[in-house]
Amino acid sequence: MQCARVLSRSLLGRTIQFHSLRSFSTSGHLLGYKLAKNLQDCYSLLGIADDCNEAELKEAFIKLAKQYHPDSRSKTADPRKFAQVEEAYRTVQEKLVKERNKEEAEENKEEDVDIKHTAPQHRQYLGFEGVGYGTPTQRHRQYQQYRVDRAANRVVDYKVAKLSAMSESALVLQEKRAARKAKIVQVIDRLVEDMIAESMANGEFDNLPGKGKPLNRKKSEYNPYQDTATHLINKILNDNGFKPQWVELEVEVRNRIKELRKNLDTKRATFGSEPFSLQHQKQWNTYLDTFREDIVALNKRIDKYNMIVPIMAKQLGHIKPDREVAKVIEKFRAQEEQDKQKTVAVEETKVDEKSSKEKMRWGILRHWRFTPLSE
DSSP: HHHHHHHHHHHTTOOOOOOGGGGGGOTOOTTTOOOGGOOOHHHHHHTTTTTTOOHHHHHHHHHHHHHHHGGGGOOOHHHHHHHHHHHHHHHHHHHHHHHHHHHHHHHHHHHTTTTTOOOOTGGGGTGGGGGSSSSSHHHHHHHHHHHHHHHHHHHHHHHHHHHHHHHHHHHHHHHHHHHHHHHHHHHHHHHHHHHHHHHHHTTTTTTTTEEEETOOOOOGGGOOOOOOHHHHHHHHHHHHOOHHHHHHHHHHHHHHHHHHHHHHHHHHHHHHSOOOHHHHHHHHHHHHHHHHHHHHHHHHHHHHHHHSSSSSGOOOOOOOOHHHHHHHHHHHHHHHHHHHHHHHHHHHHHHHHHHHHHHHHHHHHHHSSSSSSOO
16 A cells, blocks of 8 residues: 555656665556656666766666576575566666767767758768768767777888898898908909919929929828818928917917926026015015016917817916916925925934944044053
């Protein structure tokens, strides 16, 4: 009876607000009442304002569906109430869609004012570069997206073209370098051949030993895995005293190491035994500074040698000046200790000889004193 009074008041035009879905229900004896025809009841049932948008409507419907949907496994699940909520949702949604279409139609109408008498049949395709379809608003959005896509494609094309140009320029530069190198090699070869021909014409090769005779080829010196031309060239260079750069540099480095070690040994020998006097200590320290500088220069030569030597096993290690100095000092200390031992041994030998002589002398005297005179 109370529900009938409420519905009767709603039919008379009064505003009814439902604060809870529990107080809203339709019974079978209320004939003629349809929720879809009472928009205000739909708003009250969904719990939303009259000026809500589609997002708010959807959020309210989802919230109520979680409460009353039969498959939600909720304690408040009720198929009857969910059917009312769904009907109210669709009614309000239809109303909002109509309003939106009406607004778009009014916008289109404002744009088409005073152009009907001059607009050609296909004027809609003249704007936005002929992109899109539908209303001008829809075509404007489609045209904006088209411009974004076109800009992105242009950026990609520009990067691809730039990378292609860079790769092409790199290839061209590499080809130019290779051509220049080949040209230089050819020029050098021609220059060498011209110099050899000029020298032969001037008779500079006439005084070579073995001129006009075949080359002396020994089977023991021939390498079967090496071509004949390379073998003969190496033999000619070897017979004339030519040495590779790394061989000459190795000889220079080893001779320099021997020289520095010999000079260090000689300098240490001039100062005598330790401890040094103040003057000798100062001179020794000055020489050690010079020795370290020479070792630094020598290590640079060793680095150069290691860079050009063709065999890894023939590389040389750096010379450490402190280790060389320690070796020399240890050597002289051992020598001094050995000299001391020799001196002690000599002194002991002298003492033994002196004592033996004394014994012999006293023995002779004793024998002479106690020997009786012969008659």
